[in-house]
Amino acid sequence: MTTTDDEPGRTGADTLPEPDPAIPRQFISWVTLAFMTTASVASLRPSPSMALYGLAAVFLYLLPAVVFLLPTALVGAELASGWSGGIYRWVSEALGKPLGFVAVWCQFAMTIAYYPSLLAYVASTFAYVIDPGLAENGLYVAIVIVVIYWTGVWITCRGTKTVAGLSSLGLIIGTLVPGVVLIALGFVFLGQGNPSAAPMSADHWLPPWTGLASLVLIVNNFLSYAGMEMNGVHVSSLRHPRAEYPRSIFLATGLVLLIFVLPALAISWVMPSGDLSLTAGLMQAFQAFFDHFHMGWMTKVAGVMLVMAALGGMLTWLAGPAKGLVALSRQEGYLPPVLQKFNKAGVPRNIMVAQGVVTTLIGVMYAFSDDVSSAYWMFSVVTVQIYLIAYLLMFVAVVRLRTSQPHVPRGFVVPAVTLVAGVGFVASVLALAIGFVPPDQFGEGPLWRYLLIVGGGLLALGVLAPAAFLMFRKPGWVHPEHRPSHPAA
Numbered sequence: 001m002t003t004t005d006d007e008p009g010r011t012g013a014d015t016l017p018e019p020d021p022a023i024p025r026q027f028i029s030w031v032t033l034a035f036m037t038t039a040s041v042a043s044l045r046p047s048p049s050m051a052l053y054g055l056a057a058v059f060l061y062l063l064p065a066v067v068f069l070l071p072t073a074l075v076g077a078e079l080a081s082g083w084s085g086g087i088y089r090w091v092s093e094a095l096g097k098p099l100g101f102v103a104v105w106c107q108f109a110m111t112i113a114y115y116p117s118l119l120a121y122v123a124s125t126f127a128y129v130i131d132p133g134l135a136e137n138g139l140y141v142a143i144v145i146v147v148i149y150w151t152g153v154w155i156t157c158r159g160t161k162t163v164a165g166l167s168s169l170g171l172i173i174g175t176l177v178p179g180v181v182l183i184a185l186g187f188v189f190l191g192q193g194n195p196s197a198a199p200m201s202a203d204h205w206l207p208p209w210t211g212l213a214s215l216v217l218i219v220n221n222f223l224s225y226a227g228m229e230m231n232g233v234h235v236s237s238l239r240h241p242r243a244e245y246p247r248s249i250f251l252a253t254g255l256v257l258l259i260f261v262l263p264a265l266a267i268s269w270v271m272p273s274g275d276l277s278l279t280a281g282l283m284q285a286f287q288a289f290f291d292h293f294h295m296g297w298m299t300k301v302a303g304v305m306l307v308m309a310a311l312g313g314m315l316t317w318l319a320g321p322a323k324g325l326v327a328l329s330r331q332e333g334y335l336p337p338v339l340q341k342f343n344k345a346g347v348p349r350n351i352m353v354a355q356g357v358v359t360t361l362i363g364v365m366y367a368f369s370d371d372v373s374s375a376y377w378m379f380s381v382v383t384v385q386i387y388l389i390a391y392l393l394m395f396v397a398v399v400r401l402r403t404s405q406p407h408v409p410r411g412f413v414v415p416a417v418t419l420v421a422g423v424g425f426v427a428s429v430l431a432l433a434i435g436f437v438p439p440d441q442f443g444e445g446p447l448w449r450y451l452l453i454v455g456g457g458l459l460a461l462g463v464l465a466p467a468a469f470l471m472f473r474k475p476g477w478v479h480p481e482h483r484p485s486h487p488a489a
Helices: 030-041 047-051 054-082 086-095 097-130 132-136 138-157 163-191 216-225 228-237 241-270 281-292 298-332 349-368 372-404 417-434 447-471
Strands: none
Touching: 030 228, 030 241, 047 054, 047 216, 047 241, 047 281, 054 216, 054 228, 054 241, 054 372, 054 417, 086 097, 086 372, 097 132, 097 138, 097 281, 097 298, 097 349, 097 372, 097 447, 132 281, 132 372, 138 298, 138 349, 138 372, 163 241, 163 281, 163 298, 216 241, 216 372, 216 417, 228 241, 241 281, 281 298, 298 349, 349 372, 372 417, 372 447
């Protein structure tokens, strides 16, 4: 039988091993999978950065959805339905274990830069509950970052069973409800005949071009869409994966775009771009709407709800990437033994503390920043760039595995895989490169400081750190329970 690059031999749902008849197989509908995928990706946090563009936010969300969101979802489905073990297994099978470690390390390391930017958003949002003037106060933001991060570590290290519940509650109360309220207020505001702060005419569909700096904020959308591939593991739960998974992904993409685009537009209707903060933009919009409708007290309620969503998400993420990295390192010896320890609750406390030290140092930098929005943006870019390294390896891996392991059964096969993965790869490279250009909204900060933080963060966390662990790796770093036994002669 002849095989092609896009249709490897003996792949697809019809060639998967027969399931054990003693174990009843549970199916989910493609609509259910679409909702699961939407819930794992959608968020209100990036809305202010796109609201700066007004109507052009539609284009700036749609473009990365086509060139990044769809490729990652499709590629992730093929890899997850052919190889268990996540991105480490996928990249290791295709490109070798060292690069597999780099990929899984980057998934962990991106959180080191992600938590300070997430908690800066929390700090600015909560400021509207106590004192809006604190939203751009660097010292206040630094204190909130440090206190909340270490509180989260303490809660997580206790192995609390409420973390998952907090996350689910946060999604509903802190994302869906405020999002619907924000959009509804926006439409009522316009329906009353109030003018939009941003032009909404057809000639504003595309952002004004003043060089790369005018489009840099699009980079944040790559982080917003990150994680779409994780739901590929559920492909085997569909009755007809080849037909149903594409439908699920297209529906999820449409829902995600609505959740991202409509709140961004609502913010742009009430907030002039020149007054919009990247960290507190959501609360600025809520305050403007509620003040307009003489319901100013609701601003504090909205702030509490948004903080709940962010903290629920942080608690869910806090131990996950670290736990996966430590479990892998115990088997393969990638990290020194002191970073491989779990506490009695099964939480990798030592590596979380080490991560917390770096997070604290980054958080303290906010205290010396006179522009919280710029600091927030720089750490957001570092987060995106580190994560994109893992995606670049994933796109290469799926093409490589088509030729090196064509007969491995896959529950879903990406059509035109070279084209799809190639588009995702090129888009990721461009996003990584564009991140080095300061946006127009960067203010008066010196270029060297921007490049030092963004370039230095990417180099230190995404390249030098994993290279150092691989270089100094020792056989004794493998945990005793995973070392090969040598029976006595």
